[in-house]
Amino acid sequence: MNVGDRHFRTIWLSDDGRSVEIIDQRWLPHEFRIEKLVTVAGIATAIRDMWVRGAPLIGVTAAYGVAMQMTDDASDEALDTVWEILHDTRPTAINLRWALDEMRRFLRPLPLGERAAAAYRRANEIADEDVGLNRAIGENGLAIIKDIAARKQPGETVNILTHCNAGWLATVDYGTATSPIYLAVEAGIPVHVYVDETRPRNQGAQLTAWEMAGHGVPHTLIVDNAGGHLMQRGAIDMVIVGTDRTTADGDVCNKIGTYLKALAAADNDVPFYVALPSPTIDWTVGDGLAEIPIEERSGDEVSLVWGKTASGKIAQVRVSPEATPAANPAFDVTPARLVTGLITERGIAKASREGLKAMFPERG
Numbered sequence: 001m002n003v004g005d006r007h008f009r010t011i012w013l014s015d016d017g018r019s020v021e022i023i024d025q026r027w028l029p030h031e032f033r034i035e036k037l038v039t040v041a042g043i044a045t046a047i048r049d050m051w052v053r054g055a056p057l058i059g060v061t062a063a064y065g066v067a068m069q070m071t072d073d074a075s076d077e078a079l080d081t082v083w084e085i086l087h088d089t090r091p092t093a094i095n096l097r098w099a100l101d102e103m104r105r106f107l108r109p110l111p112l113g114e115r116a117a118a119a120y121r122r123a124n125e126i127a128d129e130d131v132g133l134n135r136a137i138g139e140n141g142l143a144i145i146k147d148i149a150a151r152k153q154p155g156e157t158v159n160i161l162t163h164c165n166a167g168w169l170a171t172v173d174y175g176t177a178t179s180p181i182y183l184a185v186e187a188g189i190p191v192h193v194y195v196d197e198t199r200p201r202n203q204g205a206q207l208t209a210w211e212m213a214g215h216g217v218p219h220t221l222i223v224d225n226a227g228g229h230l231m232q233r234g235a236i237d238m239v240i241v242g243t244d245r246t247t248a249d250g251d252v253c254n255k256i257g258t259y260l261k262a263l264a265a266a267d268n269d270v271p272f273y274v275a276l277p278s279p280t281i282d283w284t285v286g287d288g289l290a291e292i293p294i295e296e297r298s299g300d301e302v303s304l305v306w307g308k309t310a311s312g313k314i315a316q317v318r319v320s321p322e323a324t325p326a327a328n329p330a331f332d333v334t335p336a337r338l339v340t341g342l343i344t345e346r347g348i349a350k351a352s353r354e355g356l357k358a359m360f361p362e363r364g
C-alpha cells in the first residue's frame with residue numbers, strides 16, 4: 001500500500017540480493033523507519049521483538065531467514081537448525097510453521113549448491129502469493145460489505161469494527177481484515193471503521209489507525225471495552241478480524257480480546273467475520289482452546305506503554321505501581337459457534353469442519 005505517494009510492501013529483498021528490508025513497526029505511527037536484516041539472528045530478533053508482526057508477515061520473514069541461512073550453510077543440518085531457531089520465536093501464529101515447513105519441503109530434495117538461489121526464489125514467491133491471497137480475500141469480503149450497504153439507505157455508511165492490526169502491516173500487502181475495507185473504499189461504498197486500540201501493545205491505535213489515516217478511510221479509535229456498548233446501540237454493522245491460527249473445526253485464535261468482541265457480537269446479532277489466507281488454517285488441530293499454544297509475553301507490555309511525549313520524543317511510561325505484577329496472554333480463542341463466516345481466498349466458508357472441507361476439498 002502507499003505511504004505518502006510511494007508504494008511499499010512490508011518486506012522486500014535488498015539490492016544485494018541477500019538481506020531483506022522491513023518496515024520497522026516498533027516506531028509507528030510516530031516514525032516511519034526501514035530496517036535492514038542481514039543475519040538469521042537478526043531475523044529471529046525482528047520476529048520475536050515484533051519489529052515485524054502479524055501472522056502472514058511473520059511467515060514470510062521466516063522464509064527469508066531460511067534463505068539467508070542457505071547462503072552460509074546449505075546442509076540438511078543447517079536447514080533443521082534454522083527451522084528450530086525461527087520456529088522458537090513466536091508460538092501462536094501457524095503461518096510461521098507453515099512457511100518454515102514449506103521452505104524445508106522445497107529445499108530438501110535439491111543439491112546443496114542449488115539451495116541458496118532456490119530458497120530466495122521460493123521466499124519471493126511466498127511473499128508474492130501472500131499479496132494474491134489477500135487481494136482475493138478482499139474481493140470475497142467486499143461482497144459482504146456490498147450486501148450490507150444494499151440493505152441500507154443509499155449513501156448510508158457501513159460501520160465496521162476491527163481488532164488488533166490485520167492490515168497490510170500484518171501481511172506483505174493489503175492485509176486480511178482490511179483488504180475488503182480498502183476495496184470497499186475503492187468501490188465508493190461509504191464505510192467507517194471503529195478501531196479497537198488493542199491493549200497491551202496497541203496495534204489498533206498505532207498501526208491500524210495509521211493505515212486507515214494513510215488511506216483516507218474514515219475511522220474512529222475506541223478503547224477495547226467500548227465495542228459491546230456500540231453494538232448494543234446498533235452502531236456496528238459487522239466485525240472483521242484476522243487470525244493467527246484457525247483450526248480444522250473453525251475455532252479462531254486471534255489477538256487477546258477478540259473472544260469478547262465475538263461474544264458481544266453474538267448477543268447483539270452483529271455478524272462476526274474472520275478474514276484469513278489458507279496458510280493460517282492449522283489442519284492438524286481441531287479444538288482451539290485445548291490445542292493452540294497461547295503466547296505469554298512480558299508483563300512489562302501491560303505495565304509500560306510506548307507513546308510520543310509533548311516534546312516529540314518516543315518514550316515509555318509506567319501505568320501501574322512498580323510492585324504490581326502483570327500477566328500478558330497475547331491471544332485468545334473464539335469458538336467456531338460465534339463466527340459468522342471465514343473469509344478465505346476461495347470464498348466465505350462456514351466456521352466448521354464441513355465448511356472448511358467444502359472450501360478446501362484437497363485437505364479433506
Ligand SMILES: CSC[C@@H](O)[C@@H](O)C(=O)COP(=O)(O)O
Nearest residue numbers: 053054055164166170242243255
Ligand atoms: C493478518 S494478521 C492476523 C493476526 O495476526 C492479527 O490479528 C494479530 O493478532 C497479530 O498479532 P501480533 O501479536 O501483533 O503479531
